[in-house]
Amino acid sequence: MMSHSPACVVTAQVNCADTAPSSAVPDLGGLLRTAVEHSGAGHKAVAAEVGYQADYWSRVLTGERGITLERLALLPLEIQRAFVAAWAAALGGDR
Numbered sequence: 001m002m003s004h005s006p007a008c009v010v011t012a013q014v015n016c017a018d019t020a021p022s023s024a025v026p027d028l029g030g031l032l033r034t035a036v037e038h039s040g041a042g043h044k045a046v047a048a049e050v051g052y053q054a055d056y057w058s059r060v061l062t063g064e065r066g067i068t069l070e071r072l073a074l075l076p077l078e079i080q081r082a083f084v085a086a087w088a089a090a091l092g093g094d095r
Contacts, residue, residue: 026090029063035082050074 036046047057050071059065072080087093
């Protein structure tokens with residue numbers, strides 16, 4: 001029987017058993033905030049799109065609360081692309 005690695009919750013840090021030291025983890029909340037702001041969408045509207053209240057969304061962006069991958073997938077595609085590209089660049093994926 002195969003063993004599976006633990007599920008991850010995306011927050012300002014990725015909470016998994018097998019991750020790099022926290023100092024190496026990009027500020028995911030900041031990357032998400034920037035992606036939303038560059039899209040021109042309002043944070044309140046984006047929060048509603050993923051099913052969050054504005055105050056919870058604010059806490060997601062600061063890293064105080066997490067966001068699931070399923071909720072990230074509800075973001076407009078433009079925001080998803082910008083977030084993923086910024087995350088990849090922060091991890092050195094732009095080489």
